[in-house]
Amino acid sequence: xxxxxxxxxxxxxxxxxxxxxxxxxxxxxxxxxxxxxxxxxxxxxxxxxxxxxxxxxxxxxxxxxxxxxxxxxxxxxxxxxxxxxxxxxxxxxxxxxxxxxxxxxxxxxxxxxxxxxxxxxxxxxxxxxxxxxxxxxxxxxxxxxxxxxxxxxxxxxxxxxxxxxxxxxxxxxxxxxxxxxxxxxxxxxxxxxxxxxxxxxxxxxxxxxxxxxxxxxxxxxxxxxxxxxxxxxxxxxxxxxxxxxxxxxxxxxxxxxxxxxxxxxxxxxxxxxxxxxxxxxxxxxxxxxxxxxxxxxxxxxxxxxxxxxxxxxxxxxxxxxxxxxxxxxxxxxxxxxxxxxxxxxxxxxxxxxxxxxxxxxxxxxxxx
Amino acid sequence: xxxxxxxxxxxxxxxxxxxxxxxxxxxxxxxxxxxxxxxxxxxxxxxxxxxxxxxxxxxxxxxxxxxxxxxxxxxxxxxxxxxxxxxxxxxxxxxx
Numbered sequence: 001x002x003x004x005x006x007x008x009x010x011x012x013x014x015x016x017x018x019x020x021x022x023x024x025x026x027x028x029x030x031x032x033x034x035x036x037x038x039x040x041x042x043x044x045x046x047x048x049x050x051x052x053x054x055x056x057x058x059x060x061x062x063x064x065x066x067x068x069x070x071x072x073x074x075x076x077x078x079x080x081x082x083x084x085x086x087x088x089x090x091x092x093x094x095x096x097x098x099x100x101x102x103x104x105x106x107x108x109x110x111x112x113x114x115x116x117x118x119x120x121x122x123x124x125x126x127x128x129x130x131x132x133x134x135x136x137x138x139x140x141x142x143x144x145x146x147x148x149x150x151x152x153x154x155x156x157x158x159x160x161x162x163x164x165x166x167x168x169x170x171x172x173x174x175x176x177x178x179x180x181x182x183x184x185x186x187x188x189x190x191x192x193x194x195x196x197x198x199x200x201x202x203x204x205x206x207x208x209x210x211x212x213x214x215x216x217x218x219x220x221x222x223x224x225x226x227x228x229x230x231x232x233x234x235x236x237x238x239x240x241x242x243x244x245x246x247x248x249x250x251x252x253x254x255x256x257x258x259x260x261x262x263x264x265x266x267x268x269x270x271x272x273x274x275x276x277x278x279x280x281x282x283x284x285x286x287x288x289x290x291x292x293x294x295x296x297x298x299x300x301x302x303x304x305x306x307x308x309x310x311x312x313x314x315x316x317x318x319x320x321x322x323x324x325x326x327x328x329x330x331x332x333x334x335x336x337x338x339x340x341x342x343x344x345x346x347x348x349x350x351x352x353x354x355x356x357x358x359x360x361x362x363x364x365x366x367x368x
Numbered sequence: 369x370x371x372x373x374x375x376x377x378x379x380x381x382x383x384x385x386x387x388x389x390x391x392x393x394x395x396x397x398x399x400x401x402x403x404x405x406x407x408x409x410x411x412x413x414x415x416x417x418x419x420x421x422x423x424x425x426x427x428x429x430x431x432x433x434x435x436x437x438x439x440x441x442x443x444x445x446x447x448x449x450x451x452x453x454x455x456x457x458x459x460x461x462x463x464x
Binding site for chain 1: 379
């Protein structure tokens with residue numbers, strides 16, 4: 001018995017020492033990895049990059065349940081490359097939402113200002129990029145890749161977008177590389193110490209990551225995301241995403257599924273460019289039709305809390321259809337119709353507008 | 369919180385293994401894509417990579433000045449986690 005106790009005690013001591021040593025081991029491994037990475041051939045960009053100011057400007061008019069809303073947005077993106085491996089990038093969001101007061105009168109409303117991200121990226125080697133600052137949380141694909149107005153096929157946000165996608169403040173490792181000739185792997189792992197909530201200043205600590213596999217030949221990407229809040233009830237959120245562009249068709253399919261204590265749901269969207277139509281070809285090749293189906297299921301939070309986060313207050317289904325016309329590069333006219341069904345009431349949502357993506361070089365444009 | 373260093377450690381180990389195996393491959397085999405000198409081949413490869421990677425989210429933009437395009441491609445490498453090889457070929461295609 002005494003022997004067993006002394007063995008257990010010694011074993012527990014070993015475990016404690018191992019746990020204490022783990023952070024140092026991780027730091028040492030990181031250091032070794034980056035020092036080794038410097039030894040690799042880190043080729044410079046063929047063209048020396050210059051700072052640019054880019055972004056999106058949009059003017060949308062929507063009618064939701066009979067209420068007209070004028071939505072004016074400008075989202076400037078500043079990109080500042082430094083040397084061969086560094087990039088400072090930032091995006092601000094200025095959004096004016098104007099509507100008539102209930103009793104009638106002129107349009108008016110608040111102008112919101114957000115700093116979506118302000119991050120420093122260091123491309124350490126072909127496998128790792130280190131990011132620090134405020135960054136878009138890599139949960140699913142919509143928040144990071146499809147959010148800009150000139151990219152998204154339908155202007156209304158998916159119902160589940162507010163879940164686990166508030167900007168993160170902290171550090172992140174990310175990268176993408178070929179696993180073999182058939183598949184690329186992409187990943188992101190992050191720690192956030194504070195976060196700006198959807199509805200104001202809310203502080204929290206969370207960790208998370210995303211892992212995806214992209215198969216270039218069928219142009220299919222599948223992946224999963226995870227986030228854990230490191231305080232209070234330490235809840236988890238998990239998500240899955242799919243993106244598919246069949247090579248034979250001008251079709252783009254995206255989908256996300258998420259499950260969390262705030263709620264669960266999915267959306268699936270298909271956008272089809274009418275470039276293969278045999279009539280009115282000049283106009284049709286600039287036209288895109290879109291359809292999205294989505295559903296949201298209440299989580300373990302109250303209806304008021306859900307609404308304060310930007311989520312529906314009740315179980316909701318929604319179908320949206322849209323037509324976009326690409327006037328020229330970066331400039332498109334958008335329109336959509338959606339109908340929402342929920343126990344809180346059914347309503348229609350119409351949206352029309354124009355969006356424009358701009359890009360202004362802030363340096364000499366010629367080759368070096 | 370205790371699991372974070374473990375996860376970080378595992379991630380670093382996996383990436384180091386990949387980096388080592390890739391380094392060995394570089395020493396023994398030459399990738400026909402990266403070292404292709406034929407501009408037409410690289411352009412065709414670049415267009416293919418562009419459609420596969422960039423086309424996942426948006427339509428083809430116009431071609432910007434080369435140095436501006438280099439910035440955009442670096443930004444997209446981070447944002448869309450494009451591989452280094454894809455980035456080089458896309459940049460070549462977009463600046464020709």
